Amino acid sequence: MSSKIVTIERHILEKQRYFPQATGELTSLLYDMALAGKMIASETRRAGLNDILGKAGTTNIYGEQQQKLDMYADSIIFKLNDHTNRVCAMASEEHEDILEIPTHYGKGNYVLLFDPLDGSTNIDVNVSVGTIFAIHRKISTGEKGTMTDMLQRGKHLVAAGYMIYGSSTMMVYSTGNGVHGFTLDPNVGEFFLSHDDIRIPEPPKFYSCNQGYEKTWTHGVRRYTKWLQGIDGEGGEPYSARYIGSMIADFHRNLLEGGVYYYPHDANKPNGKIRLLMEAQALAFIAQHAGGYGSDGVGDILDIQPHRLHQRCPLFIGNRSLVEQAENFIRQHDQDWMAQYTPYREHEVVEA
Numbered sequence: 001m002s003s004k005i006v007t008i009e010r011h012i013l014e015k016q017r018y019f020p021q022a023t024g025e026l027t028s029l030l031y032d033m034a035l036a037g038k039m040i041a042s043e044t045r046r047a048g049l050n051d052i053l054g055k056a057g058t059t060n061i062y063g064e065q066q067q068k069l070d071m072y073a074d075s076i077i078f079k080l081n082d083h084t085n086r087v088c089a090m091a092s093e094e095h096e097d098i099l100e101i102p103t104h105y106g107k108g109n110y111v112l113l114f115d116p117l118d119g120s121t122n123i124d125v126n127v128s129v130g131t132i133f134a135i136h137r138k139i140s141t142g143e144k145g146t147m148t149d150m151l152q153r154g155k156h157l158v159a160a161g162y163m164i165y166g167s168s169t170m171m172v173y174s175t176g177n178g179v180h181g182f183t184l185d186p187n188v189g190e191f192f193l194s195h196d197d198i199r200i201p202e203p204p205k206f207y208s209c210n211q212g213y214e215k216t217w218t219h220g221v222r223r224y225t226k227w228l229q230g231i232d233g234e235g236g237e238p239y240s241a242r243y244i245g246s247m248i249a250d251f252h253r254n255l256l257e258g259g260v261y262y263y264p265h266d267a268n269k270p271n272g273k274i275r276l277l278m279e280a281q282a283l284a285f286i287a288q289h290a291g292g293y294g295s296d297g298v299g300d301i302l303d304i305q306p307h308r309l310h311q312r313c314p315l316f317i318g319n320r321s322l323v324e325q326a327e328n329f330i331r332q333h334d335q336d337w338m339a340q341y342t343p344y345r346e347h348e349v350v351e352a
Ligand code: F6P
Pocket: 118, 119, 120, 210, 245, 246, 247, 248, 273, 274, 275, 279
């Protein structure tokens, strides 16, 4: 018999064997996220039918209350993880504060941070969306998870991943030991290993950004973009532009094909737009373990000490060579912005 069938469960279990001290808690937590992915994928596929069956906030022809898909995804992830004894607190892009585990359930050794549905404004037009998640080990001493557990540097992540709901549903995750991708077979409801040990390819092909905002960009970001287009610098071959407006879809394409996604600082958003804890850390962790790099334009995203749950940051992510080039342009041309805005890199933890 030739190749083996590797389900996500088998893969996670086999990886766990390399860590004899592992209790299985993290393994089960990842498997719970895979289940959340299947449930959200199933609902996402029905999204277009909401126009026929009833819109969010209304009652459909079956008399069921419709929920917005991002709220649905948010509550599914919470409900699948609030009682398992694996998580001591959660944080979601949809909620201002930490989500506590109900008092009658046990508290585990991890905190789970997530963006339940990234790119959700694209759902109505049938564009790929995704779920992003990051897992930190609890470092505070009490039973409950606290802000200290949430506000950890990305380099301390124990695992991160995402699900993408596109022409097929995929889950991609890393526990710091390679990046692995699984494709959902909707007929049997199982994720199978389809992309083992993903490495971001060289040479890169694409750049992805919202060039509609060029007017508000800093000099450094403009010059960088001209460089990507082969206009600034030694007149290299231009990279091809691809921007979906759904970061997870842009990131996923660039991970598999090579390229850079950036959502930079600009005059309207001097701190950028992407959330450090629910989005940027997870994707920078994945990029790093696939041989790439995530930066805020100044340095490694994974080195930033967060000081607020919903802190935002500029993000440049993809092939290392392209991200480092962005840092060069910013260092050269955006000194004023750096002096005013990037001291956040050094902030001490502040309890919110
Ligand atoms: O997470 C923020 C996000 O929705 C990303 O998925 C996406 O790339 C970006 O914002 C789109 O923002 P804009 O419409 O400003 O380009």
